[in-house]
Amino acid sequence: MSARHAERHAAIPRRYEESGARAAKQFADSGAATAKGTADTSILRSMTNINIGIIGSGGMARHHLERFSSMETAEVVAIASRNEQTGSQLAAAHKVEFIPEWLRLVERDDIDGVVICTHNDSHGELSLAALRADKHVFVEYPLASDVGDGEEAVQLAKIRHRVLRVSHPEAVSNTHKALKQKIGELGDLLLTSFVRLTPGRGARPEILFNLPVSGTPAHFFIYYIYPIVDFFGGAASVKRSAVYEGLTEHGQYDRFVNTLTVEFKRGGIGQWTWAGGIAINAAEEHERYVLTEGTISDAGDRWHCTTPAGVTPLSIPDSPQPTLQELWLSEIRDAAHQPPCLEDAEVALESIRISLASEQAVNGRIQL
């Protein structure tokens, strides 16, 4: 198992200083409650409990429901899904209301934040609808399957002072922070290279290996692009090659190889290779950062740094981090008295610029 893969599956420590009380005090001290009168009831309610609606009733919806249900400061009030069977079962198991149409959930006055766990093709539409209804948004990656939708979502969040968090875990990852710091010490990027080979086709291959629904592998594997964009910024150009075996007229396929090469605006080259549904016993993955003063590689479940002077393991601190759900709740509370920070959403947007450009760059190059 690679170092990044190991961390994605590790439990994240839950201890985290909730900022709700501080936010409420600062909100009262700032006089904002008087200045805004009583119109913004969602702000006043957020000082006590944050009401959440979840859209989708699959694996990630269940995961978020369990996480939020265990928090004292959040309450899941409703679940919406087009799948009435799994939706009503999940809602009944957690004693929350089931709503068949997601738009009705988004428009409800008693909901502060919407968690979007549907397939990739609807993330943009649902996020935009929720932000237009003045909800805070937590959307599963990728942010959107259309760059214009992603841009509009970030813009709406800015204008309406709503939190927009995409589910990329790097914001709460000690490993990511340690890598970012080390990369900052080792000069300029020459090359970053990532390879993942897997026999698997996902729990629902008809959805995952499906171009109209999930996008290209570069798009549904966006979580391998995001950390690198967070390290090195956006791309100036994107080039890709793709092979889909068994491709049907509906865009479903059996096996793929997908490569992506970018030139970063700040210099350096990024390369990703993914192959799925291939003849291999177990998944393999490796990742390298070649910088002017040294190289960082993953080896098994550890990272190490090699320079002409020798090889040293990368030290990863063990400091407690919030869960992404806790982070989102604290950001919602903080949004009562300050504009939300949208830096991570901007990285998510920059990442889909790359993954979606790869769809247009059919065996050629596209300038961004």
Ligand SMILES: NC(=O)c1ccc[n+]([C@@H]2O[C@H](COP(=O)([O-])OP(=O)(O)OC[C@H]3O[C@@H](n4cnc5c(N)ncnc54)[C@H](OP(=O)(O)O)[C@@H]3O)[C@@H](O)[C@H]2O)c1
């Ligand atoms: N953060 C992570 O670690 C992580 C891990 C895995 C996946 N993900 C992301 O999470 C998302 C969901 O994945 P999943 O594994 O939970 O998928 P899933 O098990 O297939 O569940 C998706 C759910 O959303 C419903 N749905 C899909 N499109 C919809 C629409 N337009 N309107 C209303 N409901 C809709 C589906 O209904 P049907 O049953 O009718 O299809 C299903 O209930 C994906 O975008 C994926 O990229 C994130």
